[in-house]
């Protein structure tokens with residue numbers, strides 16, 4: 081199975097200029113602060129600079145603090161923090177949507193549709209034989225991909241590449257990829273039908289998505305999560321982002337779980353929980369884990385704990401990343417796994433992994 085991080089989306093947006101690419105977490109901070117400024121919204125009561133990290137502010141700690149301020153913060157500042165957190169959630173969704181618009185204005189990078197076809201057509205993974213050797217070819221029918229990214233590039237690539245279900249049948253929808261029961265936004269009034277189709281690719285968006293909407297952090301666990309249907313063509317805008325459809329989401333907010341260490345409020349949602357549960361059981365079944373642009377943030381203890389507890393020692397982890405320091409970091413955080421470095425510290429690691437069919441190239 082596969083895990084995608086911010087580095088994946090950045091690599092997938094390489095066809096546009098550096099400033100238009102989907103941002104890494106620390107790059108997001110400047111963009112969202114600028115967005116707050118241009119929309120006349122107040123700066124958060126505790127600025128990002130108060131949360132220093134390696135090489136810049138620790139955005140995860142910052143968002144985590146604002147979402148759930150500690151007890152020493154005054155009641156008034158607590159409310160201001162939570163208001164700032166809502167503003168920042170909207171800002172993040174807007175910034176990513178804007179960057180994504182630029183990315184989809186040009187053709188996708190060559191490897192993205194190929195990778196999604198491989199995921200959906202299988203066999204995309206490896207399995208361990210009796211001798212403990214990894215063999216290509218998935219042992220089951222489906223490919224599970226965990227993503228912590230909010231953008232919709234994988235869904236768009238799927239819509240581009242998915243085979244038609246058949247003559248006279250509805251075309252495939254991106255909703256096919258989600259095991260969680262999301263309600264189509266059209267159910268709130270747009271006059272279109274829900275598409276049905278079948279995908280072997282299961283996409284588990286564990287931090288939500290810019291095109292998912294819910295009632296906010298205070299919503300109860302049974303709150304309906306709506307999703308915006310991804311259009312058939314890569315560059316087609318989502319109807320809901322057009323002004324004339326604004327009222328359909330006027331009382332909803334984008335369902336983005338901030339990349340923070342403490343996410344208990346958003347994690348109450350039953351739809352999100354079902355996805356996490358699915359990810360945990362897929363991890364328990366997987367022989368190999370392919371990390372694409374996923375750097376295992378040390379503050380994200382929820383993810384680290386899930387992999388540590390569900391993905392047994394002795395199993396294989398492929399680090400597909402241009403950063404050569406990452407495999408050592410993964411080995412330290414997840415001891416006892418067989419960490420493959422054969423696709424790390426190289427340029428274009430994902431295309432190379434694709435060209436080699438994901439085979440181990442370790443010396």
Ligand SMILES: [Zn+2]
Nearest residue numbers: 420422440442
């Ligand atoms: Zn290897």
